[in-house]
Amino acid sequence: MIKTNSLSRMPSRHALRLGAYAVMAVVFLVPKVLWAQGAGQFEQPPIINATQLLPESALSGPGFHVEQQVPTNGAMGQYTIVADASVFQDDAGTYRVESLDLLKIRLSEIPAIADLENVSKTGVFANALAQSAERPVAAAANMVIHPMDTVTGLPSGIGSLFGRVTMGAGEIASSASNSFGSGKAAGQAGNATMTALGYDQVRRDLAKKLHVDPYSSDPILTKKLNSVAWVMFSARLTVDAAMMAVPGSIIISGVEFTNDLVYQKPKGDLIIFVQKKLQNFGLSQGEIATFISNSAVPLSLQVSVVEDLEALGDIPGRRAAAVDLGSMMTEYQARFLATSIRMLNQWGQQKSPITQIQAPGVLVAHDQNGTVIVPAPVDYVSWTPRIAAFVTTPELLALQHRVLWIPAKMTPLARQQLEANGWSVHESAQP
Numbered sequence: 481m482i483k484t485n486s487l488s489r490m491p492s493r494h495a496l497r498l499g500a501y502a503v504m505a506v507v508f509l510v511p512k513v514l515w516a517q518g519a520g521q522f523e524q525p526p527i528i529n530a531t532q533l534l535p536e537s538a539l540s541g542p543g544f545h546v547e548q549q550v551p552t553n554g555a556m557g558q559y560t561i562v563a564d565a566s567v568f569q570d571d572a573g574t575y576r577v578e579s580l581d582l583l584k585i586r587l588s589e590i591p592a593i594a595d596l597e598n599v600s601k602t603g604v605f606a607n608a609l610a611q612s613a614e615r616p617v618a619a620a621a622n623m624v625i626h627p628m629d630t631v632t633g634l635p636s637g638i639g640s641l642f643g644r645v646t647m648g649a650g651e652i653a654s655s656a657s658n659s660f661g662s663g664k665a666a667g668q669a670g671n672a673t674m675t676a677l678g679y680d681q682v683r684r685d686l687a688k689k690l691h692v693d694p695y696s697s698d699p700i701l702t703k704k705l706n707s708v709a710w711v712m713f714s715a716r717l718t719v720d721a722a723m724m725a726v727p728g729s730i731i732i733s734g735v736e737f738t739n740d741l742v743y744q745k746p747k748g749d750l751i752i753f754v755q756k757k758l759q760n761f762g763l764s765q766g767e768i769a770t771f772i773s774n775s776a777v778p779l780s781l782q783v784s785v786v787e788d789l790e791a792l793g794d795i796p797g798r799r800a801a802a803v804d805l806g807s808m809m810t811e812y813q814a815r816f817l818a819t820s821i822r823m824l825n826q827w828g829q830q831k832s833p834i835t836q837i838q839a840p841g842v843l844v845a846h847d848q849n850g851t852v853i854v855p856a857p858v859d860y861v862s863w864t865p866r867i868a869a870f871v872t873t874p875e876l877l878a879l880q881h882r883v884l885w886i887p888a889k890m891t892p893l894a895r896q897q898l899e900a901n902g903w904s905v906h907e908s909a910q911p
Contacts, residue, residue, distance in 0.1 A: 521863075521893070522865050522868065523863045523864065523893060524862070525551070525864060527549050527552070528549075528550050528552060528557070528860060529550065530546050530549075532550075533550070533859065533860065534583075541591075543564055543567025543590065543593075543594055544568075544590055545561075545562050546559060546560065546562075546587070552859070552860045552861075554861060554862055554864040554866055556579050556580070556858060556859045557579070557859040558576060558577075558578055559576065559580075561576075562574050563575060567597060568593070568700065578812050579812050579815065581815050581857065582811065582812060582815060585698075588691075588692070589692050591690075592690035592691070592701060592705075593704055595723070596690070596701075596705065596708050597704065599708055599723065604717070605708075605711065608715035608717040609711050611714065611715035678713060679710065679713040680747060682709050682719070683706070684742070686708065687705060692705075693742065693778070693780045694743070696780075697775075697811055739783060741753070747779065751772060751779070753783065753786075754771070754772060754779075754782045755768055757787075757789070758771060758772075761789060761798055762799045763802060767803050767806060770806050771805070771806030774806055774808065776809055776811050776813070777805065777808060778811070781814060781818055785817075789802055791828075792824065792825055792834055792837075793833070793834075795834060795837065796835075796837070797839055797845075800837070800839040800840065801821060801839045803839075819855075819857040820843045820855040823857065823911075824853065824855055826910075826911055827847065827853055827855075831849075831851075832848045832851065833847060834848075842856065842870075844876070852881055852883065854884050855885050857886075858886060861894070863893050872901055877901060877902065883903075886905070886906070887907075887908075888907065889907055890907070
């Protein structure tokens with residue numbers, strides 16, 4: 481999430497390039513405003529109602545609400561979460577999220593934030609806090625990794641994937657390292673110490689109980705999870721004992737994080753797990769270091785995506801897709817590509833095996849039947865000059881049996897233009 485009053489914009493590190501990339505175009509509603517440009521008409525990206533994308537019941541709850549008006553940018557929605565002090569305390573404010581995928585994750589984390597806040601107010605926790613102050617290793621709390629600086633304030637969202645210039649691995653690695661701040665080395669060392677002492681296990685157990693990702697990029701959740709887990713670890717307070725002290729806790733909503741590996745394995749083991757997979761895909765040591773250290777790709781997402789890439793098999797383009805993901809500058813982009821890879825894995829299992837992937841940029845895949853699949857996990861795409869430019873890229877138009885796979889609907893104008901240019905549109909969430 482981006483707190484609007486605390487993060488500034490930085491210059492984009494991506495440039496658009498028309499040619500050998502892919503296309504996405506999906507919308508729920510026909511925008512009312514059309515304007516002429518070049519040889520055709522385009523739809524002005526509209527402001528839509530949030531209830532067109534999520535049930536109204538998911539848009540508000542204790543301590544928060546999502547603003548009804550959702551601007552779109554031609555591909556994704558731009559959502560605003562208003563967090564009040566009843567749950568968020570000093571972190572109350574207005575936060576912006578630029579994809580429906582990440583919005584669902586952030587909304588699913590709010591009940592956990594509320595539960596952690598409630599736990600910290602119980603008598604059981606107060607006693608644990610007093611005991612933790614007496615424990616000799618309490619000073620080690622300073623070595624617990626702090627929440628990473630968010631990188632989602634960068635103005636390079638999903639749209640820049642449609643024809644971007646790939647940055648050199650060295651520049652990306654430098655950017656990723658800088659995003660950790662000056663405390664990175666101390667934090668990594670401290671995390672090893674905390675793992676040995678058992679803190680890491682308590683923290684993972686607490687995250688599992690709350691049904692959240694222990695490596696979430698949400699700084700508010702991470703801060704509260706670190707604080708409560710440290711007191712529990714120091715006072716030898718079990719997760720069950722802490723949560724039982726909060727009546728009606730663990731109210732789960734929306735998305736539930738379910739990759740058990742992130743709960744079962746310590747952080748160091750997960751990093752080794754990802755490294756070995758990337759080595760098997762043929763990445764160099766520098767490319768692996770860039771992938772692992774990129775704060776735009778949370779560790780839990782790294783674990784999931786290498787499993788999905790492995791499931792695709794040793795096909796041309798798999799290595800390039802992994803390198804491309806490791807070079808992403810924002811979590812929005814990383815999750816877009818990770819979801820695209822998962823969609824291709826799903827296609828391969830249910831329709832026809834994927835035989836080739838083209839990257840970087842939006843992925844273009846070929847299956848065993850000769851179908852060209854472009855997975856586009858978008859929110860709300862209107863027929864804009866940018867979308868039209870990619871749809872009509874000569875390299876794409878030269879491919880036969882092209883399928884645009886989207887998990888949503890599109891406007892009649894978008895469908896008309898896509899079909900006129902030889903695209904088949906697959907709108908179901910399933911292949």
